[in-house]
Amino acid sequence: MNKFLKKLMNINSKKQIPSNSTPSKAQEIEMKNISFETIKDEIKKIFGHTADLKADDILVGKSEAIIFYLDTVINTDFLKDMLGQTLESPVEQDIRITSVDELQAFGKKSFGVSGYKLIHTISEMTETILEGRIAVIIKGVPAALTISFINSEGRTVSEPTTQTVVRGPKDAFVEDISTNINLIRKRIKNHNLQFEKFKVGNETRTSVYIGSIKGIVNEKILEEVRKRIKDINISAVFESANIEELIQDKSATVFPLALNTERPDSVSSALLDGKIAIITDGTPFILLVPAVLTDFFISSEDNYQNYFMSSFIRMIRYLSFMIGLLMPSAYVGVLTFHPELLPTTLLLSVIAQREGVPFPAVIEVFIMEITFEILREAGVRMPRAVGQTVSIVGALVIGQAAAEAGIISNIMVIIVAITAIANFVFPNYSFANASRLIRFVLIIVASILGLYGVLLVLIFMVAHLSSLRSFGVPYLAPVAPFIVEDQKDIFIRTPIWFQNKRPAYLSPTTLDKQKPQGSPSPPKQSKGGSGD
Template sequence: MSILKSLLKMRKKKELPIQIEEPPDADAGADLKTLSLEQLKEKIKDEFGSTIDLSMDDLKTEGKDALLVYLTSMVDTKQLKETFLQSLSGKHDGLKLTTEDDLKSLCKEKFGGAGYQLIETFNDIITALLFGNIIIVFKDLEKALSLSMASSEDRSITEPSTQTVIRGPKDGFVESISTNVSLLRRRIKNRNLRFEKFIIGSETNTSVYIGYMEGISNKKIVEEVRKRLRKIKVHAIFESGNIEELIADKTATPFPLALNTERPDTVAANLLDGKIVILVDGTPFVLLVPAVLVDFFSIAEDYYQNFMMGSFLRIIRYLAFMIALITPSLYVGILTFHHELLPTPLLLGIIAQREGVPFPAVIEVLIMEVTFEILREAGVRMPRAVGQTVSIVGALVIGQAAAEAGIISNIMVIIVAITAIANFVSPTYSFAAAARLLRFMLIIVSAILGLYGVLLVLVFIVAHLSSLRSFGVAYLSPVAPFIIEQQKDVFFRFPFWSMRQRPAYLKTQNPEKMPKTGSPSPPPMKGERAN
C-alpha cells in the first residue's frame, strides 16, 4: 500500500503544470533618481516607439530644468496651454526646487485642487500617460509630478436607445465611466454609496468600477464580486459583455446571469435594494448582480404608474415570453400528432390552406423562422434610415409571396408574426435572445415527439433554471425557494407603500427598506371622527 501511495503521489506531481517565472525587467521599474532627463526621454521613446501623439517638451521653471511628457490624443491640450503652463511659468518668491518638500510646496500652491500625484518609477510614468495624465520630471529630483488632464470628448447624455421610456427619466448611461458614476451620485446623494476601481486587460488597461451601498449590500457578495474581477486575466476588455461572461457562475446556459441596462434609475433602485453594479469604461451598458429571473420581467417604469397597470403589464410580459417560446412548436406538434386538440372547423380550414404546401409542418416553420431571423439581423445591421423599413416590408412581402406561391400556408405567416411580436415585448435583449434559441430546440423536439416532447423540454428548462446561480443566489428566487413575504413584487406589483422589505434572497445587512406606515388615506371630513 505504501508503494502504491508513493506512485500516486509521483503521478500527481507529474501532472502539475510547470510554471516558469520570467525575470522582471530591471529597467521597467527603475527609480527616477537613477535616470537623467535625457536617459528618461530615450526610454520613453523606446517604450512608445514612433507614435505621432507622444509629446516631450523641455521646460525651465525656477531655474530648474524639467521635462514635460504627455499623449496629445489623451490630454485636453486647450486646458494644458491656458491653465497649466501659465500657472507653472509664474514666479514663486523664495521657492527653490531642490528637495521633495519644495516640490510638494509647489504642488500645494499651484495644483492643490487638481488632484496631483507624485510618482517615482518609470512604470508609474507609463501608466499615468496612458490614463491621460501629464508628467513633469524635474532634474535631480527623485519624484515626478503627475496631473490628471484627460480630454473630455464624450457623447452627450441622451435617452437610452435599447430601453425606451414613456414615463420616467430620459437620461441614459454613456461611454464615459466618470459620467456614469456622476449619474448615479445625482440620484443617490448618500455617503454610503461606494465605488471601487479595478484595471483589467493586460493590453487595454480598461477601468472597471464596482458600486454598492455600504451598510445595505451583503458583504459576502461584494467580496465575491471583487474576487472574481481580480481573477480575470485577459489581454483586452472592450464591453461589459466580456466581463459578464468571465464572472458568470455558469457559461453553458442561454439565460443571462447578470442584468445589463442603460438606465441610471434602474441601477439606482437596485443599488438601494442591495445589489452590486459593475461599470466598464467605454460602454453605456452596466451590469447588475446578482440577477434573478424576475429582474428580466420588471422595469423601473412599473413603479412610476398605478400599481394595477404595472401588474397588468408585467403579466403581459410573462405571457409574451411563453408565446414567443412555444407557439411555433405547438403548431408543429398539433398538426403532426394531435389533430384532435383543434376544433373541427378550424382543423379543416388549416388543412385546406396547407393543401398545396409541399413541405411538412416542421420544415414550413423552420423556413419561416430562419427567414425572419435573417430579416431581423439585416434590419439591425442596415443603416437606421432603411433598416426598419427593410425588416418590416421584407417580412410582409416575403411572407405574402411565399403564401401565394404555395411554399407556406397563411396560418404560418400569422404564427411567425405573433411569435416575433411577442419576442419584442421583453425589456431585456439578452433575455429575449434566450427564447429565440430555445424556440428552435422546441420545434425540432415537437416534430419528433409531439406535445409530449414540448412538455419534456419545458420540464428540462425549469430544472435548468432551478440549477442556475448568480453569485450564489438561486436564479428562481423568490419563487424557488418560495418566500411568501417576497411575492409582492414578482408576478404582480403591490402598492409602493406595502413593499417595505428588501429582497430576502440578497441577505442584506438592513432588510427593512421603509418603515411601516400603512395605506395612505384622506383626512376626515368636517364633523367626522378620525379613526
C-alpha cells in the same frame, strides 16, 4: 482527440500572462536610482515611436524640466493655458525645486484642485500617461508630478436606445465612466454609496468600478464579486459583456446570469435593494449582480405607473414569454402528431390553408423563422435611415408573396408574426435572445416527439434553471426557494408603501427598506359641512 486538446490547452495556459503581472524591470526602476536623461530615454523607449507622445522641455522657475503626455488623449488647449500660467509664469521665475518635498509643495500650491499626485517609478509614470495625465519631471528631483488633463469629449447624455419608457427619466448611461458614476450619485446622495476601482485587461488596462451601498449590500457577495474581477486574466476588455462572461458562475447556459441596463434609475433602484453594479469604461451598459430570472421581466417603468396597470403589464410579459417560446413548436406538434386536439372547424380551416403547401409543418416553420431572423439582423445592421423600412417592408412583402405562391400557409405567417412581436415585449434584450435559441430547440423536438417532446424539454429547462446560481443566489429565487415576503414585486407589483423589505434572497445587511406605513386616508369631513 481529447488528449490532444488537453495538451494544447496546457501549452496555451503556460503562455498566458497573469492579469496582475508586474511590468518589466526597466519600468520598475525607481527614479531616484537613475539620472534625468535616463528617465527621458526610458519613457521614449517604452512608448517607442508613437506619433502622439510629446516630450517638451520647459522651465519651472529656474529648474530644468520636461513634460510627457499623449496629445491624442489630453485636452491640449487647456494644457497650454494652464501650464503657461503656472509653470512658466513670471511670478514663479524665482523658485527652484530641488527635493521631493519642494515638488509636493509646488504641486499643492499650483494644482491643488487638479488632482495632482507624485510618482516615483517609471511604471507609474507610464500608467499615468496612458490614463490621460501629464508627467512633469524636474531635473535633480527623484519624483515626478502628474496632473490630469484628460480630454472629456464624448457622447452626451441622451435617451436610452434599448430600454425606452413612456413615463420616467429619459437619461441613459454613456461611454464615459465618470459621467456614468455621476448619473448614479445624482440619484443616490448617500455617503455609503461606494465605488472600488480595478484595472482589467493585460493590454487595454480598462477601468472597471464596483458600486455598492455599505450597510445594505451583502459583504460576502461583494467580496466574491471583487475576487472574480481580480482573477480575470484576459488581454483586452472593450465592453461589459466581456466582464459578464468572465465572472458569471461556470454554467453552460443560454440564460444571462447578470442583468445589463443602460438606465441610471434601474441601477440606483438595484443598489438600494442590495445588488452590486459593475461599471466598465467605454460602454453605456452597466452590469447588475446577482441576477435572478424574474429580474428580466421587470421594467423600471413599473414603478412610475399605477400598480394595477404595472401588474397587468407584467403578467403580459410572462404570457408573452410563453407565447414566444411555445407557439411555433405547438403548431408543429399539433399538426404533426396531435391534430385531434384542435376543434374540427379550426382543424379544417388549417388543413384547407395548407392545401398545396409542398413542405411539412416543421420545414414551413423553419423557413419563416429563419427568414424573420435574417430580416431582424438586416434591420439592425443596415443604416438607421433605411434599416427599419427594410425590415418592415421585407416582412410584409416576403410573407404575402410566400403565402400567395403556396410555399407557406397564411396561418404560418400569423404564428411567426405573433411570436416575433411577443419576443420584443421583454425589457431586456439578452433574455430575449435566450428565448429565441430555445424556440428552435423546441421546434426540432416537436417535429420528432410532438407535444410530449415539448413538455420534456420544458421539464429539462426548469431543472436547468433550478440548478443555476448567480454569485451563489438561486436563479429561480424567490420562487424556488419560495419566499413569501419577496412576492410583493415579482408577478405583480404591490403599492410602494407596502414594500417595506428588501429582497430576502439577496441576504442584505439591512433587510428593512422603509418604515411600515399605510396608504394615505382621505381627510375627514367636518360635521357642519363645507359651509362651516
